Amino acid sequence: MGAVAFVETVGRATRARIERVGDAAAFVGDTLRAVRDARTWLPHASEQARRLGVDSMPIGIFIALFTGIVLALLASYSFTGAVPLYFVGTLVEKTITMELAPVLTGLALAGRVGANIAAELGTMKVTEQIDALETLAYDPFAFLVVPRVLAGLVMFPVVVAAAMITGLAAGWGASALLLDLSTSEFLKGVRLFFDDFDVRYGLVKSASFGVAVTLIGCRRGLLARGGAQGVGAAATSAVVFSAIAILILDALWAVVWLLGHTP
Amino acid sequence: MKHRQDFIVGLTVIATVAALIAGVLWLQQRDPAHRRQRVVAQFSDVGNARVGNAAMIRGVKSGRIDRIELADDGAVLVRLSLDRGTELPRDPVVLLGESSLFGEWQATITERAAVPRDDAVQRQLTGAREPGLIPGATLPDIAKLTVVAGQIAGDVANVAERVEVAFDDNAARELRGSIRNFAILAQTLAKTVTDHSGDLDTLSSHLQDAVNSLNRTARKTEQIAGRVDSSMTSGDVRRMMTDFAAAAAELRVATATIASMTQRLAGSQSRLDNFLTSGDSVLMKINAGQGTLGRLVNDSSLYVDSDSLVTSLHGLVQEIRANPKRFFSMRLF
Numbered sequence: 001m002g003a004v005a006f007v008e009t010v011g012r013a014t015r016a017r018i019e020r021v022g023d024a025a026a027f028v029g030d031t032l033r034a035v036r037d038a039r040t041w042l043p044h045a046s047e048q049a050r051r052l053g054v055d056s057m058p059i060g061i062f063i064a065l066f067t068g069i070v071l072a073l074l075a076s077y078s079f080t081g082a083v084p085l086y087f088v089g090t091l092v093e094k095t096i097t098m099e100l101a102p103v104l105t106g107l108a109l110a111g112r113v114g115a116n117i118a119a120e121l122g123t124m125k126v127t128e129q130i131d132a133l134e135t136l137a138y139d140p141f142a143f144l145v146v147p148r149v150l151a152g153l154v155m156f157p158v159v160v161a162a163a164m165i166t167g168l169a170a171g172w173g174a175s176a177l178l179l180d181l182s183t184s185e186f187l188k189g190v191r192l193f194f195d196d197f198d199v200r201y202g203l204v205k206s207a208s209f210g211v212a213v214t215l216i217g218c219r220r221g222l223l224a225r226g227g228a229q230g231v232g233a234a235a236t237s238a239v240v241f242s243a244i245a246i247l248i249l250d251a252l253w254a255v256v257w258l259l260g261h262t263p
Numbered sequence: 264m265k266h267r268q269d270f271i272v273g274l275t276v277i278a279t280v281a282a283l284i285a286g287v288l289w290l291q292q293r294d295p296a297h298r299r300q301r302v303v304a305q306f307s308d309v310g311n312a313r314v315g316n317a318a319m320i321r322g323v324k325s326g327r328i329d330r331i332e333l334a335d336d337g338a339v340l341v342r343l344s345l346d347r348g349t350e351l352p353r354d355p356v357v358l359l360g361e362s363s364l365f366g367e368w369q370a371t372i373t374e375r376a377a378v379p380r381d382d383a384v385q386r387q388l389t390g391a392r393e394p395g396l397i398p399g400a401t402l403p404d405i406a407k408l409t410v411v412a413g414q415i416a417g418d419v420a421n422v423a424e425r426v427e428v429a430f431d432d433n434a435a436r437e438l439r440g441s442i443r444n445f446a447i448l449a450q451t452l453a454k455t456v457t458d459h460s461g462d463l464d465t466l467s468s469h470l471q472d473a474v475n476s477l478n479r480t481a482r483k484t485e486q487i488a489g490r491v492d493s494s495m496t497s498g499d500v501r502r503m504m505t506d507f508a509a510a511a512a513e514l515r516v517a518t519a520t521i522a523s524m525t526q527r528l529a530g531s532q533s534r535l536d537n538f539l540t541s542g543d544s545v546l547m548k549i550n551a552g553q554g555t556l557g558r559l560v561n562d563s564s565l566y567v568d569s570d571s572l573v574t575s576l577h578g579l580v581q582e583i584r585a586n587p588k589r590f591f592s593m594r595l596f
Binding site for chain 1: 268269271272275276279280282283286287290291292315363365367
């Protein structure tokens with residue numbers, strides 16, 4: 001009897017996991033289906049773009065500013081005596097554009113945007129505002145989810161692009177002011193192995209991060225139950241799952257796109 | 264309010280995208296206005312050269328590699344964009360090679376005459392190429408040179424190992440003995456040199472004289488050569504040669520004449536020999552008193568008779584002079 005109960009427990013757990021995956025897939029499907037309802041989401045798109053993108057610019061630039069400085073100093077520290085100093089430019093450019101700007105900005109926006117979306121939608125959920133929308137014949141996906149996801153898709157790359165420019169400029173400034181590395185030497189290092197693929201790779205990756213963060217935030221918010229505690233839990237889980245999704249996507253893009261690419 | 268949000272979002276997107284595109288173009292040193300000059304070089308292989316590598320002329324960065332593409336004939340075309348106003352060297356070629364130990368490559372545009380005398384490089388440069396394309400060659404990269412250096416190092420290590428094996432204690436002792444002997448030899452040589460330094464001075468003086476003489480001789484030879492040269496130039500030698508030819512012809516005629524005379528002399532000599540032989544025989548007979556002449560020569564009575572005959576004839580002549588009519592009578596009828 002005990003063995004049967006154990007098997008039943010395993011089966012239940014498995015089914016629960018599969019149901020979660022299925023629910024997530026259904027959520028994505030509903031979102032895609034709602035994209036067709038442009039008259040509902042289009043009026044809210046610019047507002048979400050401002051809130052998710054423009055308002056997030058300072059944090060993205062701030063992170064990139066210090067990342068660029070630290071990266072230049074770290075490269076200089078590592079290269080001393082072994083590698084020419086102009087490779088500082090190479091390292092700063094490659095690292096900022098391909099990895100640090102998208103991932104660090106994505107993680108920062110996962111905390112800011114993901115939590116914001118989850119808390120906002122969670123509050124609407126627990127206060128039955130979403131039920132009211134459905135009563136008014138509004139599709140909650142078209143009205144709430146699609147504008148946010150599209151804003152994340154479009155504005156995450158914009159924030160990351162600003163972060164790339166800032167990080168590179170910060171590395172340049174730090175090299176010139178703190179490392180006694182001339183501008184021409186730094187640029188030589190940057191241009192040495194620069195490829196526009198680096199930028200495309202970072203931007204595409206950040207767009208996927210934007211979609212993942214907003215989708216997870218919306219889903220966690222719409223799943224919120226109870227009162228304020230449920231909203232807080234939804235915000236927390238949105239940040240956690242967004243961070244995990246960002247790291248998994250980061251590795252996935254590297255495997256899918258970097259492995260087959262030759263500079 | 265809504266329009267303001269749209270404007271802010273649009274402005275942010277446009278500004279960021281514009282800055283990003285400008286940054287990428289600047290880092291790639293793109294030339295959207297096509298103000299840079301472009302040249303195309305043909306290679307059989309481009310090694311590790313990449314788009315963006317520097318193009319150098321006489322050590323100065325003058326452009327970059329814009330594009331690398333495969334041609335239909337199996338070659339590789341490398342398109343270079345050069346700074347505006349850059350002048351290419353005469354008869355230019357493009358050499359691809361590493362610019363540092365860290366994987367950087369560069370394209371060096373130089374004159375064909377300045378290309379290293381390497382068979383592989385020369386072969387690449389002389390390969391078939393289309394008109395308008397600059398010939399290119401790829402220099403051996405540092406990895407290959409390192410492999411060769413590694414082989415050399417291995418060989419040196421083998422040699423060192425063999426020397427180590429061969430150079431045991433016995434060899435060291437022998438080497439010490441050889442060095443000692445060499446020191447003694449050096450001392451002896453030094454003493455000899457000291458003892459014979461005077462001789463050496465004399466010898467060197469003589470040598471100096473000899474050298475001076477040789478110098479003088481050389482100068483004279485040079486003068487003679489100059490004269491001969493001037494003679495050659497003025498035609499004297501040609502005239503001399505013509506005279507020599509004429510003299511040689513005359514000599515040939517004289518030689519023929521002498522040969523003919525010699526033949527005739529040989530005939531005369533044989534006849535003279537015969538004559539002498541006959542004369543000798545005659546003389547022998549005469550001496551022997553044989554024959555009339557022998558008897559005449561060897562018998563004095565003939566002389567006496569002859570003398571008396573002459574005396575008688577003399578008396579007769581005198582008598583005839585005195586009495587001619589006694590002996591001669593003239594009658595006409």
